[in-house]
Amino acid sequence: MTKTVLCHCEDVEIDELYSAVKQGYGDIETLKRYTGIGTGKCQGKCCLVQTLRILASLDTPAERKTAGGDASELMGDPRKIRLPTIRPPLLPMRIDDILEENGERR
Amino acid sequence: MTKTAEIVVIGGGVSGLSCAYNLAKRGVNDIVVLEKGYIGMGATGRCGAGVRQQWGMEENIILARESVKIFERLSGELGFNTFFRQGGYLLLVFDEREFELVSKTVPIQNRLGVPTRLLDTKEVADLVPGINTDGVLAAAYCPTDGFCYPYAVLWGYAEAARRLGVQIRVCTEVTSVSPVGSGRYEVVTPRDTYHTPIVLNVAGARTKDIAAMLGIEIPTEPFRHEIAVTEPLKPFLDPMVISLKKGFYFLQSVRGEVVGGIGDENEPSSFNTKSSPDFLFRYAAALREIFPALGKARIIRQWAGLYDVSPDARPILGTVDGHPGYYHACGFSGHGFMLSPIVARLLSELITAGSTSIPIGGLELSRFSEGSITKDPYVVG
Ligand SMILES: Cc1cc2nc3c(=O)[nH]c(=O)nc-3n(C[C@H](O)[C@H](O)[C@H](O)COP(=O)(O)OP(=O)(O)OC[C@H]3O[C@@H](n4cnc5c(N)ncnc54)[C@H](O)[C@@H]3O)c2cc1C
Numbered sequence: 407m408t409k410t411v412l413c414h415c416e417d418v419e420i421d422e423l424y425s426a427v428k429q430g431y432g433d434i435e436t437l438k439r440y441t442g443i444g445t446g447k448c449q450g451k452c453c454l455v456q457t458l459r460i461l462a463s464l465d466t467p468a469e470r471k472t473a474g475g476d477a478s479e480l481m482g483d484p485r486k487i488r489l490p491t492i493r494p495p496l497l498p499m500r501i502d503d504i505l506e507e508n509g510e511r512r
Numbered sequence: 513m514t515k516t517a518e519i520v521v522i523g524g525g526v527s528g529l530s531c532a533y534n535l536a537k538r539g540v541n542d543i544v545v546l547e548k549g550y551i552g553m554g555a556t557g558r559c560g561a562g563v564r565q566q567w568g569m570e571e572n573i574i575l576a577r578e579s580v581k582i583f584e585r586l587s588g589e590l591g592f593n594t595f596f597r598q599g600g601y602l603l604l605v606f607d608e609r610e611f612e613l614v615s616k617t618v619p620i621q622n623r624l625g626v627p628t629r630l631l632d633t634k635e636v637a638d639l640v641p642g643i644n645t646d647g648v649l650a651a652a653y654c655p656t657d658g659f660c661y662p663y664a665v666l667w668g669y670a671e672a673a674r675r676l677g678v679q680i681r682v683c684t685e686v687t688s689v690s691p692v693g694s695g696r697y698e699v700v701t702p703r704d705t706y707h708t709p710i711v712l713n714v715a716g717a718r719t720k721d722i723a724a725m726l727g728i729e730i731p732t733e734p735f736r737h738e739i740a741v742t743e744p745l746k747p748f749l750d751p752m753v754i755s756l757k758k759g760f761y762f763l764q765s766v767r768g769e770v771v772g773g774i775g776d777e778n779e780p781s782s783f784n785t786k787s788s789p790d791f792l793f794r795y796a797a798a799l800r801e802i803f804p805a806l807g808k809a810r811i812i813r814q815w816a817g818l819y820d821v822s823p824d825a826r827p828i829l830g831t832v833d834g835h836p837g838y839y840h841a842c843g844f845s846g847h848g849f850m851l852s853p854i855v856a857r858l859l860s861e862l863i864t865a866g867s868t869s870i871p872i873g874g875l876e877l878s879r880f881s882e883g884s885i886t887k888d889p890y891v892v893g
Binding site for chain 1: 550551552553557663667742743744767787789792793796797799800806807808809810811812813814815
């Protein structure tokens with residue numbers, strides 16, 4: 407069986423994405439928290455666009471359910487598929503560097 | 513389309529979903545939960561999900577203790593791993609006043625069955641390798657406190673509620689609530705309108721806005737609280753480490769990330785949930801002071817959510833005179849996650865049986881018009 411890794415940081419395979427969608431965790435905000443996609447060290451650099459591409463290719467009504475209900479407004483219409491909220495910092499920052507930037511040396 | 517429901521729950525946070533589940537478990541059919549965005553979009557999905565029984569007031573200790581009993585069995589009950597981990601809460605004591613407070617309070621917690629004990633600095637250092645105890649006089653440690661993954665709790669409640677027939681509608685914002693006679697309310701959303709005898713208003717920081725639609729005034733205020741997470745590290749930290757005086761909390765999630773926050777006394781009341789560089793600096797400084805080795809760790813993400821703060825920092829639960837069939841739960845003031853299991857049980861008792869197994873009289877909205885209120889000294893941030 408071949409495995410296709412979608413998110414290296416959080417070790418998520420493509421099949422896990424399909425299964426999350428099937429179980430009702432398919433809108434991007436929920437998917438991110440359910441599978442961990444986009445929350446690892448690279449913060450989605452590697453996996454998010456691929457994830458969105460796959461979400462956009464799903465189009466049967468059964469695939470449009472999210473935890474507890476119809477979420478077509480969140481995910482059904484490919485034109486509405488978007489990135490999850492992007493959180494700062496843009497690059498992972500070492501605490502020492504953050505504090506140095508703020509003028510607080512050790 | 514106009515539909516009917518036995519109970520309409522407004523808000524898909526931990527309060528809404530835990531109440532819906534408990535109501536369904538008690539035999540209510542035809543429950544609808546209306547959530548304006550996705551499940552967990554409010555405070556619940558942004559919170560630290562810490563669960564502690566170390567409180568100052570007896571009433572708070574009892575509620576938290578009962579919640580912990582439920583959390584201990586919740587994964588099994590819901591058939592969903594909530595990742596509840598009882599690594600304890602370590603409350604660091606930084607001055608004489610705090611020392612007096614914990615020395616007075618720990619025996620009360622013990623009497624109520626909460627196994628908190630005082631630790632000296634050596635015991636603190638043994639419990640948490642790498643912690644900097646400079647300035648720390650002592651600590652209060654309760655080994656049965658802990659934390660969950662908040663989304664897992666939400667999804668667990670949602671799935672269990674759905675199995676019991678609860679309908680959960682996401683992307684469905686309530687735009688109006690009004691009485692329509694014969695003891696019914698009309699709840700309007702852009703999708704459907706619901707007629708229902710019972711409204712449960714648990715819309716987090718927006719609870720007061722929904723209540724205002726019915727002429728009910730709730731004296732809560734929203735305050736931004738920020739939170740940040742590091743890259744995953746090897747497991748090194750069991751307890752949640754907190755300080756009342758400095759207003760911080762740090763935990764290491766089961767994924768290894770250090771998650772935490774620090775309050776800001778100068779934060780004005782607002783609905784702002786933007787992240788700020790100011791928080792990042794203050795948080796980084798506080799974290800490195802307590803864990804010097806984390807200077808080398810990287811922060812990967814920060815975000816913010818709202819505390820819905822009541823005048824005495826205690827929740828507002830129950831009914832409102834003159835509004836039969838209306839119930840609410842809000843004003844959790846930064847500790848609504850830990851109280852949600854017991855609050856859901858008590859509210860579902862109140863709604864289905866008219867009384868509660870633990871008195872909640874002291875938490876009704878009416879307390880604010882009846883004179884004196886007491887604030888718990890164990891509020892963080
Ligand atoms: C940074 C941070 C850290 C925290 N840490 C902890 C902690 O460690 N331990 C703890 O116990 N608590 C903590 N809290 C507090 C805790 O998150 C809250 O008390 C709790 O989650 C409240 O749950 P709720 O369901 O009442 O509200 P919410 O989770 O806010 O849910 C309300 C829901 O109602 C929805 N809504 C609003 N208006 C409408 C409308 N008109 N129509 C339909 N839906 C609507 C919202 O979208 C939201 O999803 C923290 C909070 C923050 C912000």
